[in-house]
Amino acid sequence: MIQRNAISTFALAAAVLAGGAIAFITPAAEAGSKDVACEFDSGKFPEVTKACKEGGKRAVQKMMQGIKKKVGKDFTCKNCHEGAKKVAPGGYKPSGDAEAEYKKHRATAGYK
Secondary structure: OHHHHHHHHHHHHHHHHHHHHHHHHHHHHHHHHOOOOOOOOOOOOHHHHHHHHHHHHHHHHHHHHHHHHHHOOOOOHHHOEEOOOOOOOOOOEEOOOHHHHHHHHHOOOOOO
16 A cells, blocks of 8 residues: 555656646747737837737748848848847847838838
């Protein structure tokens, strides 16, 4: 009986630890898939503001990737952004000439 209780106790402890691990890991995994608020939107470009409101940084990133494809291979994220190039708070921080660069290329992508 003692051996049976030890196995039951071990099984219960293992289940609790596994459940705790899943609960601990899941929010981090979900956070990567959720929208991240746009902290750098100046409001000067309606298409950026709209994407920010509809889908956060991921939506803006998708829009910018479309512009990048239309402009060509010489236009990269580094033209307008400094620091971390990731969809996270503080990521894709505009560089000093970001607005000028964006204005120059947004017409090519069909924005007026």
